[in-house]
Amino acid sequence: MNISVKDLQELRTRVERNLQEVILPFWLNNSIDHEHGGFWGRVNGRGRPDPQADKGLILNTRILWTFARLYRTYRQEAFARLAERAFDYLLERFWDHTFGGFYWLLSAQGQPKVELKKMYGQAFAIYALAEYAKISQNRLALQTAIDxxxxxxxxxxxxQGGFWENATRDWRLAPDMRLSEKDRDCEKSMNTHLHIMEAFSNLYRVWQETGLRAQLVELVDLFHRHIFNRQTGHLHLFFDRGWQAQGAAVSYGHDIETSWxxxxxxHLLDDRQLSAKTLELSLKLAETTLCQGLHENYAIYGACTDQGLVIRHLEWWTQAEAVVGFLNAFLLTRDYRFLKAAVKGWEFIERFVSDGRYGEWFYELTVDGRANAQLDKISEWKGPYH
Known part of the structure; x- marks a missing residue:
């Protein structure tokens, strides 16, 4: 496959066109809850909100991060206004003014409904607040992230290193460590540590504190020592408190997401030896995903169960992460197999995942491109982050 600089420029143009014409209009026109404040907790595939839907921390923080990041790129005031709205609602409603930290779930009216302090959710709050601190004169954003x-x-x-998955409202260990109903009840997980690392990295860009740097070093080291499975080329997903892997399931989307x-x-830690070591791991993850996780049409599968059964339905976020991860692998290696996977993956997204009629992307579809139009375009786990 002969790919030129012109082809890469064309890919960028097509991606940006989809962002501007398909994704952003949906959020600008359909996400704001003018009745109770903040944003709707659920919006269906045609842009109709459910006024009684609960409001999740993950959705709100991902909206904040996305529109802060968009403003940093495009300098459009509409993006700054949505970021400010998300920030205000996050601090006014999600923040626990007694014990600190952010509630996991609110009612549609903005009252605490699930008071757990899930580390995954706290991580996304830090990630979003640090991003907002880059565009805002509001010092409360950075200070809240530090706190x-x-x-x-x-x-x-x-x-043993790492973080326990969940805490109670007053920051004691929670009896149930699951992030969601589909997850194992284990003390530690790959997914939570991946996004803690991502969040702490974004905080480090605006606050170079030695203790924060030390934790980033620890987190990267945990991926090398415990989370990456050198025998399979995949990531272990769940662990006990001593970092013994639990189960044999695989997540292709998280493999390729972690690779970049x-x-x-x-690179942020500016340690050449660590970067070289991590480059090797990163490319192994990309190679394994390329060889095992792709359908013949270049869509990426969701996961593989403990029993080795490939889950053949597709979700929007894994397709997005595959394009980013494979493009990153190509830039590192100039191996055109990775570039072909990125380009063909984007073509699959344009043709089947992107909803040109009602806007945004479908949540889920089959490998032959049949979308499940019944699933929401905005929900607790369906946001603008991926």
Missing amino acids: LFELMQKNHDTV LLLETS
Whole structure:
């Protein structure tokens, strides 16, 4: 496959066109809850909100990060206004003014409904607040991110490393460690640590504190020592408190997502030896995903179960991460197999995942491109982040 600089420029143009014409209009026109404040917790495939839907921390923080990042790129005031709205609602409604940290779930009216302090959610709050601090004169954004980083130390395992998955409202270990109903009840997980690392990296870009740097080094090291499975080329997903892997399931989307996020953090730490070591791991993840995780049409599968059964339905976020991860692998290696996977993956997205009629992307579809139009375009887990 002969790919030129012109082809890469064309890919960028097509991606940006989809962002501007398909994704952003949906969020600008359909996401704002003018009745109760903030944003709707659920919006269906045609842009109709459910006024009674609960409001999740993950959705709100991802909206904040996305529109802060968009404003930094395009300098459009509409993006700044949505970021400010998300920031205000996050601090006014999600923040626990008694014990600190952010609630996991609110009612449609903005009252606390699930008071757990899930580390995954706290991480996305730090990620979003640090991004907002880059575009805002509001010092509260950065200070809240720093305060939350310090609060999270209550859930840091100072013996084995890493973080416990969940805490109660008052920051004691929660009896149920699951992130969601589909996850294992384990003390530690790949997914949470991936996004803690991502969040701490973004905070480090605006706050170069030695303790924060030390935790980033620890997090990268955990991926090398415990989370990456050198025998299979995949990531372990769940662990006990001593980092013994639980189960044999595989997540192709997280494999390819980690391939670029982990390397990004290693570069941020400005450690040549660590970056070289991480580059090797990153490319192994990309290679394994390329060889095992792709359908013949270049869509990426969702996961593989403990029993080795490939889950053949597709989700929007894995397709997006595959394009980013494979393009990153190509830029690192100039191996045109990766570039072909990125280009063909984007073609699949344009043809089947992107909804040119009602806007945004479908949540889920089959490998032959049949979308499930019944699933929401905006929900607790369906946001503008991926």
